[in-house]
Amino acid sequence: MIYKTFDQFLDFELLDSGNGYRLERWSNIRLKRPDPQIIWQPSLPQSEWDNVDAEFVGSGEKGRWNKRPGLATQWEVYFRPDIKFVAKLTPFKHTGIFAEQAANWEWFTELTTPSFGHPSYPSSTVGGENIGGPLRILNLFAYTGGATMVLTRLGHSVTHVDASKPAIAWAKENQALNKFPPESIRWILDDALKFAQRELKRGQKYDGIIMDPPAFGHSPTGKTWKFNRDLPILLDTCVNLLSDDAKFLLINGYATNASALSLNNLAEDAFAERGGKIEAGEITLKHQIKSPHNKDITHREISTGIFARWQN
Numbered sequence: 001m002i003y004k005t006f007d008q009f010l011d012f013e014l015l016d017s018g019n020g021y022r023l024e025r026w027s028n029i030r031l032k033r034p035d036p037q038i039i040w041q042p043s044l045p046q047s048e049w050d051n052v053d054a055e056f057v058g059s060g061e062k063g064r065w066n067k068r069p070g071l072a073t074q075w076e077v078y079f080r081p082d083i084k085f086v087a088k089l090t091p092f093k094h095t096g097i098f099a100e101q102a103a104n105w106e107w108f109t110e111l112t113t114p115s116f117g118h119p120s121y122p123s124s125t126v127g128g129e130n131i132g133g134p135l136r137i138l139n140l141f142a143y144t145g146g147a148t149m150v151l152t153r154l155g156h157s158v159t160h161v162d163a164s165k166p167a168i169a170w171a172k173e174n175q176a177l178n179k180f181p182p183e184s185i186r187w188i189l190d191d192a193l194k195f196a197q198r199e200l201k202r203g204q205k206y207d208g209i210i211m212d213p214p215a216f217g218h219s220p221t222g223k224t225w226k227f228n229r230d231l232p233i234l235l236d237t238c239v240n241l242l243s244d245d246a247k248f249l250l251i252n253g254y255a256t257n258a259s260a261l262s263l264n265n266l267a268e269d270a271f272a273e274r275g276g277k278i279e280a281g282e283i284t285l286k287h288q289i290k291s292p293h294n295k296d297i298t299h300r301e302i303s304t305g306i307f308a309r310w311q312n
């Protein structure tokens with residue numbers, strides 16, 4: 001089991017965790033959001049926890065945001081100087097950005113664009129030169145397009161699939177915010193599994209595939225998605241969609257009853273013939289603490305989801 005967290009996310013910071021809540025900074029907006037796994041005590045004083053712009057109270061459909069008067073309905077959040085996102089407070093306690101995914105974004109940036117970050121790399125150019133050229137990437141259950149924006153900035157060619165019209169509309173806002181041309185991303189409003197199966201029949205190939213399926217979901221026509229029932233079929237389909245020199249495949253899971261080990265076992269079977277390296281674990285967020293009891297404890301890490309990832 002491994003734990004992965006990101007090195008850098010310019011505008012996001014987990015400030016503290018405790019008593020069932022996270023305290024976070026998203027640019028200059030401070031949020032307090034529930035997280036039921038947080039059964040320990042906060043490390044910052046109450047005054048820090050009281051100093052928030054919005055707090056989500058309750059849970060699920062019955063939950064709501066208590067906002068300070070005058071709080072903007074949306075604002076910009078920078079991941080890196082050249083990648084930003086539109087943040088909004090959604091009715092289900094989210095902001096449209098899963099910051100912890102930055103650990104995966106850093107991983108596939110390194111795998112697909114080893115020269116990224118090098119002073120000679122034209123990071124502000126869409127379609128900039130990558131080692132091996134731009135790659136074809138399939139992003140399934142792609143939501144507001146965090147991964148899509150990062151890969152597009154790296155110059156890759158992304159097919160972004162989601163069953164929700166509002167999610168695709170929000171992803172297009174992110175495309176516009178980053179000043180990517182309209183044709184830079186291929187938008188598909190469809191059921192992820194149906195689309196992948198159709199791409200296989202059409203003989204399409206991808207150099208990298210990302211999937212972030214929910215525990216339960218719906219296709220645009222109302223067909224249900226069930227993680228445990230449908231993921232094995234989707235994964236097999238996607239392994240067959242990978243090109244001969246494909247670089248990566250990533251499975252991410254939130255709020256499912258699957259474990260990282262179950263994803264690992266599934267991936268091992270799916271890639272048995274192909275080979276390559278598989279790793280699985282939990283994706284985390286981290287904040288500093290000063291433990292009064294143990295000077296060696298300087299950080300606290302919280303689990304946000306599970307992943308399994310394959311690389312060639």
Ligand SMILES: C[S@@+](CC[C@H](N)C(=O)[O-])C[C@H]1O[C@@H](n2cnc3c(N)ncnc32)[C@H](O)[C@@H]1O
Nearest residue numbers: 141143162163164167191192212217218219225
């Ligand atoms: C957990 S979110 C993905 C988070 C995203 N990858 C990120 O890092 O920001 C799940 C997404 O799956 C979509 N979805 C649910 N069922 C689907 C289906 N059957 N086919 C395609 N997308 C689906 C939802 O609309 C939602 O946008």
